Amino acid sequence: MIQLKNIYKYYNSKFQRTFVLKDVDLEIKEGEFVSIMGPSGAGKSTLLNIIGLLDPPSEGEYLLLDKPVHQLKDKEKTLYHRNYMGFIFQAYHLIEEMNVYENIETPLIYKGIKARERKAMVADLLDRFNIVAKQDLFPSQLSGGQQQLVGIARAIAGKPRLLLADEPTGNLHTDQGKEIMALLRKLNQDGTTVVQVTHNEGFAHYGDRIVRLVDGMVSL
Amino acid sequence: MMMNRIALTQLRLILRKYAANPLFPAVSLLGLVIGGSVFLLVSLWLVSELNYDKQYPDADRTYRLTVEINNDETGFHWDFARSWYGWLMHLPAEVPGVESMVRLECWREGVARYNEAIAAEDIFTADAAVIDMFQVQLRQGNPKTCLSGPNQVIISESTAKKYFGEINPIGEIFFLYCSSCKEQKPYRVCGVYNDFPVNTHVHPGIIASVSDPQKPAEWAYYYLTLGKNIEPNDVLAHFDAFASRYVDDKERKTLTPHLQKIGDIHLQSHKDRELEHNGSMQQLKVLAALLLFVLLVTLFNYFNMRYIIVLRDLKLYRLMAFTGARQSGFFSMAFLESVVYSGLASGIAWVLVVFLLPVFNRFMGTSFALNTPGLLLQILISTGSFFLVTLPVGMAPLLIIRSRYYLQKLVSAHPEAETLTNRGMRSRVLKLMVGVQYVAAFCMIMAVVIMNGQLQLFNRNALGGGKEQLLCIKKLPIQVIDKYPVFKEQLLKSSLIKDVTSSMENPGDEIRDMMGFEMPGQPADSGNKLIYVSPVDANFFTFYHIPIVAGSNFPEFGGNNSQPEKFILNEAAVNYLGLSAEEVVGKPFRLNNFYTSAEFGQIVGVVKDFQPSSMTQAILPYVYFQKTFWLFSSQVRFDTTRTTESLQYIRNTWFEVFPGYPFDYDFVEVMYQNIYRKEGQLQKMSLLLCVLSLIIAALGIFAITGITYRIRTKEVGIRKVNGAKVLSLIVWLTRDILKVVLGAVVVAVPLTVVLSRWWLSGYIHAYSVTITMYFLSGLALVSIALLTVGWQTWKAATRNPVNALRYE
Structure with a gap:
């Protein structure tokens, strides 16, 4: 599903080039659950951003679903975001001005799904995540774990084939973290490819495979 | 259908955003409303001025015919709106x-x-x-x-x-x-x-x-x-x-006919003896320029506010992108927000204008009435134009920022680390925008200074105007004018009346009557020359405190039969004759007119040049003399502490002496206000526009500084912990705003020099703008800017560093 070949990411400052990623080769198959680990500043998030088409690589080739995507236009990226990918963030990144229901509904609206169908889909998600009672609340009224549940619900509302999670449990205490990880595993078992970045060795093992990054390079 | 749904969701989002954080939206809206109201009112005026006399069925082929007379031999120049042919x-x-x-x-x-x-x-x-x-x-x-x-x-x-x-x-x-x-x-x-x-x-x-x-x-x-x-x-x-x-060939050669389109008379005709005080294109241009400045300030301020709001909401827009919003989604969001702002602002401005019209009328001396056909429609059209102008400005920031920061860095620890918000007042875009606003503000301040100076110059030189209250009785009836000495004598019997004088024209009115004259000893070719004549009462010059520079004043009032006749020239007349004041005094002089004496009279004195008419004109060569039956206007100095009693006394005396004739009077000050109506309106207008645009600009930097200081709180804290003094912090914090405003002044000075030269070139007696004026205006502008940010700066600089650091 994902093929990264000789990916470099660097920033040019006045007199030197700072490398964030160096010569990364990575292949992720459809249906895998991959955890990316590594110390602070190793380039984990950057790698995830490149996979998620949020950040273009400086050099290298990226094939997504067998198509080169490293030089897409904004408009085409949006299509991938809308149709294939879901994002989960450490800081949840819910839209503060929308309530739970609306937050989950947003991607479906953009996807052009009809109102009745949309309603059913959101209702199903609220039910699955056991947050029906919270649907009218705004993010600021929820606990971190609840916010992350909403974040995940939103991410999977559009039935993405690829779920990208950037330290999804980073702001949560252990019990909440475990719940979230269980949920991710469940989603993976249902067929969604999951790529997560994490610091937590325990949570990393929820995945099938761990990719370790050190100083921007994949350590084997 | 889907677009509607998206639009609805977005609209809800926008409104919730405003409700949660109303300060910036309110500030931008307020600025827009002020600018919009001004735009509506001023454009109302501009359109009305431009549409003078356009309502006649054949206005495009109806003309006024005037005949200009230029006789170089006699020095006779007449460019009258009316004709005696x-x-x-x-x-x-x-x-x-x-x-x-x-x-x-x-x-x-x-x-x-x-x-x-x-x-x-x-x-x-x-x-x-x-x-x-x-x-x-x-x-x-x-x-x-x-x-x-x-x-x-x-x-x-x-x-x-x-x-x-x-x-x-x-x-x-x-x-x-x-x-x-x-x-x-x-x-x-x-x-x-x-x-x-x-x-x-x-x-x-x-x-x-x-x-x-x-x-x-x-x-x-x-x-x-x-x-x-x-x-x-x-x-x-x-x-x-x-x-x-x-007419004979010689006379015909002195005639130049003109055809003025009837619609051009009000703004473009500046002939003598116009039917009413006309407007002027120059005035309209100045006004349009001022309006443009206000619009600039309004739009730039609006852009800035929207820019800040968008930067603040950047996360929201990024999330929209993540959840799959397409280009059109952003466009519709920007469009919707802008529609909300522009719509609200235009609507409020419209309502304000409708309600404030009477106040505006009173302030400006205009008479717009809402029931005038087409007026509401016109306001509506202006409102629509304002809406359409502000709409793209409101959309621009989101579209600009979106294209620059598409999908960047949401996932990093500091999502806004590289955005302009962080730099606040240091951002070049904001600096430029604020700078332009202050350039416009400086121009407006100078406009006020110049207009004030010009009016003061006029009033200072007005006959009896500005200094004290004088009463002018405008229509001494010709049928009974011989009784003027009786009227004057009766008036002076009361202690309420300080002095009475009279002249042919009302103070400030044009004096355009010319007569031929003879003066032995003058070169032969001056025999055909004409000179402007102004019959006045004997005490005219003492009444108005006009100094005699040579010779003496009229000895005493001689009435119609003063023999020999006495003449007083002004300095311009002495120049016109090519003599000096001392040479002229005592010379025999005679006016060639049916009504004047055939005998030679004598020039008894020379009076210092003064402008008996409007200061918009040059001082002409006048000869003053006494003739009761030409003294149509009488001016009275009365006890201003007892105005009502004095008025009653003058009225009673009038009806005693001239029963059956209307007592038509005015205060000289009011008459001059009418004569300088254009300038007065422009002065008030420039003041109004200046104050409002300063308010808008102040709102802008107030908001920008607010957000800048919030971002810099941590920096302030660190500096304080490291020993920075409050004063140095204040200097450091205000440095940016000071640079921008000073820069604006530097740019604005040459601009205003050019603009004011152009403007004042329209006046014969022009106010001269001194360097001090520029300096003081610049100082005022900087002070206003510093005062605007003063409280915030003080708060930011004196905050406890611990709080400041914890705040982050």
Whole structure:
């Protein structure tokens, strides 16, 4: 599903080039659950951003679903975001001005799904995540774990084939973290490819495979 | 359907955003509302000025004919709006292309009497064709027969109300007379017309029929309707041949005819003896420039506010992108937000203007009425234009920022680390925008300074104007003018009256009468020269404290029979004669006029140059002398601590001496306000616009500094912990804003120098702007800016560093 070949990411400052990623080769198959680990500043998030088409690589080739995507236009990226990918963030990144229901509904609206169908889909998600009672609340009224549940619900509302999670449990205490990880595993078992970045060795093992990054390079 | 759904979601989002964080939206809205209201009011005025006399059916081919006279031999130059060439009436018959002609004779100091009611009126004698040409709408009376016979009048609706109230005026008899009429004549009312609209250059209260249509008029304004497809030049080309039938070749060569399109009279005609005080294109241009400055300030401020709001909401827009919003989604979001702002602002401005119109009228001396046909529509159109202008400005920030920061860095620890928000006032875009606002603000301050100075210059030089309250009785009736000495004597009997003088023209009015003169010892070729004449009372110069620079004042009032006649020249007249003041005094002098003495009189003195007319004109060479029967205007200095009593006393004395004549007076100050109405309006307008744009600009930097300081809180904390003093922090915090405002002043100074030169070049007596003015204006601007951010700066600089650091 994902093929990264000789990916470099660097920033040019006045007199030197700072490398964030160096010569990364990575292949992720459809249906895998991959955890990316590594110390602070190793380039984990950057790698995830490149996979998620949020950040273009400086050099290298990226094939997504067998198509080169490293030089897409904004408009085409949006299509991938809308149709294939879901994002989960450490800081949840819910839209503060929308309530739970609306937050989950947003991607479906953009996807052009009809109102009745949309309603059913959101209702199903609220039910699955056991947050029906919270649907009218705004993010600021929820606990971190609840916010992350909403974040995940939103991410999977559009039935993405690829779920990208950037330290999804980073702001949560252990019990909440475990719940979230269980949920991710469940989603993976249902067929969604999951790529997560994490610091937590325990949570990393929820995945099938761990990719370790050190100083921007994949350590084997 | 889907678009609707998205739009609805977005609209809800926008409104919730405002509700959660109302300060910036409120500030941007307030700025827009202020700017919008100003735009609506000023454009109302501009449009009204531009539409003067455009309502006539054939306005595009109706012209006023004037004949300019330039006689280099006699020094006689007249460029009057009216003409004394009665033979011009034959133009339609003798010159091809002229379809019809109307003569309007304006009665000098016209008075109307009906039973006991008596008052001064704007009376005109006009050919019957006036009804068609000026589209006089008769409410009563037959337009076909009205004014067709002698001694008929049609009267305006307000005149009818004044004299007749509920009585049907048709068939009633009016008595009319004027300063040059021998007697009061009866006129029968045959029609009542709607008052002329506000924006025309003539507003007759009474229009009288011509006694004999074949008889040439004495002084008249000539209006022509040209045939279709006839150019003014086609008609003017025949003028020489036409004129040569009525005047000799020598005189004809001094004549230059002009055809002024009727719609151009108000703004472009600056002839002598205009029917009313005209507007001027220059004034409109200055006003338009000021309006442009206000709009600039408003739009730039709005852009800044929106820019900040968008930066603040950046996360929201990124999330929209993540959840799959497409280009059109952002566009519709920007569009919707902008529609909300512009719509609200335009709507509020519209309502404000509708409600504030009476206040505006009182402030500016205008008379806009909402029930005027088309006025509401016009306001609506202006509102629409304002909406359309602000709409893209409101959208721009989101679209600009989106294209720059598409999907960047949401996932990093500091999502806004690299956005402009972080830099606040350091951002180049914001700096530039604020800078432009302050350039405009500086120009506005200078406009106020210049306009004030110009008006002060006018008032300082006005005859008796500005300094104290003087009363002017404007219409001493010619029938009884010989009794002026009695009137004066009666007045002075009371201690309420300090002094009384009189002159031919009211203070501030044009003096355009010229006479030939003789002065032995002058070179022969000056024998044909003409000089401006101004009959005045003996105490005229002492009354107005005008110094005599050589010789002496008039010995005492000599009336009509002072023998020999005494003359006083002004300095300009002395120059005109090519002599010095000392040489002139004591010389024999004589005016060549039927009414003046045939004997030589004597020049007794030379008076310092002063402007008896409007300061918009040059000081002309005048000769002053005494002639009771030309003293139409009397000026009274009275006890200003007892104004009511004094007025009552003057009124009583008037009716004692001149029973049966209207007591028509005004305060000289008010008369000058009328003469300098344009300048006064411009002064008030520039002040209003300046204050409002300063407020808008202040709102802007207030908000920007607020957000800048919030971002820099941590930096302030760190600096404090490391030993920075409050003062140095204040300097450091205000450095950026100070640089921008000072930069704006530096850019604005040359700009204002150029603009003010252009503006003041329109005045003969122009106010000179000193460097100090520029310096003080710049200082004022900087002070205002610093005051605006003062409180916030103080708060930011004195905050406890622990709090500041924890705050982050």
